Amino acid sequence: MELKNSNIKIKSKNLNVYYGNKQALHNINLEINNKEVTALIGPSGCGKSTFIRCINRMNDTIDICRVDGSIEIDGKEVNDKNVDVVTLREKIGMVFQKPNPFPKSIYDNIAYGPTIHGIGEKKDEMDKIVETSLKKAALWDEVKDRLNEPGTGLSGGQQQRLCIARALSVNPEVILMDEPCSALDPIATAKIEELIDDLKKSYTIVIVTHSMAQAVRVSQKTGFFHLGKIIEVDTTEKIFKNPANKMTQDYITGRFG
């Protein structure tokens, strides 16, 4: 029992989320394994993004949003009042749907996080962090000669990898990806997927995606959301080959959604 639990990184219990009077998530119970890619699929507006935004408490920034229930990371409650959001988000990086590099140089984009957390105060330390983050995000070779150019001048795919590098710069344990490829062309998408495959060796990854093919390619575990409820969670293989629920079956075969 203890051994099995130790592999669980994130665990949500009876999680409910409300936007004003509207309930966006109903009793979500989900376990996310350590150093694995978990894909969340489902039609638009089903609450996938709301769910991952609960993990790093990004929903705090939305005034009308209210969360109850529990999310634990390494057995520690995230929604606890005493949890410091800054350290929590240091531990849990996030990549968004649209690449959102800061209007700063490539170097400063990466240095932003570490500076805030007081890491890499010396120039050579920071150089090292920037280099390793960009290397991990498979962007180093493309940008190493123009680190002082604006990050917004990169192509869409490069910008998204820059955002991944930015998330990696503070040494997180978990990376949340909210449809990271939806604004990218197929080649850039392939590069990101390759990168995700590589990153799962050292990070726990939760990815929200609209592409079922992508879920199959990158993930080990898949959760299917519908209308704010979680319908089915299982290994990706099982979900796509032999789903237990009729709704899941219909969704993955394209009958709705």
Added chain:
Amino acid sequence: MNILILTIIVLFSLSSYYFGRSEARKLITTNKIRLNALPSYYGYYLAVWCGLPALIILSLWSLFEPTIIKILILNNFSNVESKDLFYEQTLSFFNGNFTGEITNDIKIAAERYTSLNNIAYNSKIALLASVLVFSTSYAFKKVKSNNKARDDVELILKGLLFVSSLMAILTTLGIILSLLFESLKFFSTINLFDFIFGTSWSPQRAFVRDASTITPEEYLELKDAFGSVPLFAGTAFIAFIAMCVAVPIGLFSGIYLAEYASTKVRKYSKPIIEILAGIPTVVYGFFAALTVGPFFRSIGESLGLTVSSESALAAGLIMGIMIIPYISSLSDDVINSVPQSLRDGSYAVGATKSETIKKVIIPAALPGIIGSILLAVSRAIGETMIVVMAAGLAANLTINPLESTTTITTQIVMILVGDQEFDSPKTQAAFALGLTLFVATLFLNYIALRVVKKYREKYE
């Protein structure tokens, strides 16, 4: 009388809109054809053809009629001494309020004026009526022949818009040229260098005489009268004090409104702050002169300082308060337009709200913020009422905010208040000051645009 004619033309044109439209509809229903344009376009077409030629003729007529009548009358009286005076006398006799000695000539001229006026009036009516009838029937024929009314209406609209923008441009050009020519006259008397680098300003000394007759010895005296350095220094100083007040308060309240205030607070407080910009500057002026100035002086006296009751500090402070909404409102808008995704990106790596504002939002919004500040600066430099009332008139070259100083705008007002001789260097100095003020704000705006553009290139 002209108003009546104008009303008739407009009414005519308006009714021909409805007429044209209903004719076009009739064409569709009775002949079962598809017209080239919607019926309303035929209405517009007819209305324009009906109204525009008549309006153009009416306005040209009104423009030239008095001149032509004057020439026609004066041709008969080539022996009169002062023709302009004679004509004025005739006109006032005609209007029944002439008080001088009535000569025979004036009587004859007035009779002639009456008859010419009648002829002009009758022929004007006849011409307008025939133009109205002719152009309307021409246009009506076109409607029947199903021409491309839509294209023509579009063309007319385009012409109208073009003429409007042309007017704005020509007015600007005219103002600049008049400033330039008057200033050139001024600089033909006063050396440009003496004006720009002179440190003493007392134009009342130049009141006495015509510019063209100034001797070199007198010029030596005059050259000290038109040194504009104290004015520029005063203007810059007061604007600086104003910006010291307005930039921090405006920027911080802009940030508060955009980032921290709840929707409800924002909804009410933004319009309240904007009220500051709507207060007439003359109200600010007497507030500064009658309340703030004396207040500073009494504080200064209790501390043992000599404070002039008209001080740069009082004027600058009040001006700063007036300018706050320019900065707060604009920077609030700019900060609001920074995409939410940038905030999310920053929060997601663990930045706090203030870190996000300082390191991501302000840099991203900087071009707009700088733009708003420079706009506020040129507003401060050009502001007149507050400084006229509160800053004083003496052109002291000082950096003590408790003394009175004066500004370019104040001096222009002082020079032009009351009766003026237009050829005295004192009056022309107002144009020279106006020109320099104009050049200064133009330069400022140019810099602002350059800065904004540079940051854009960097960040987009």
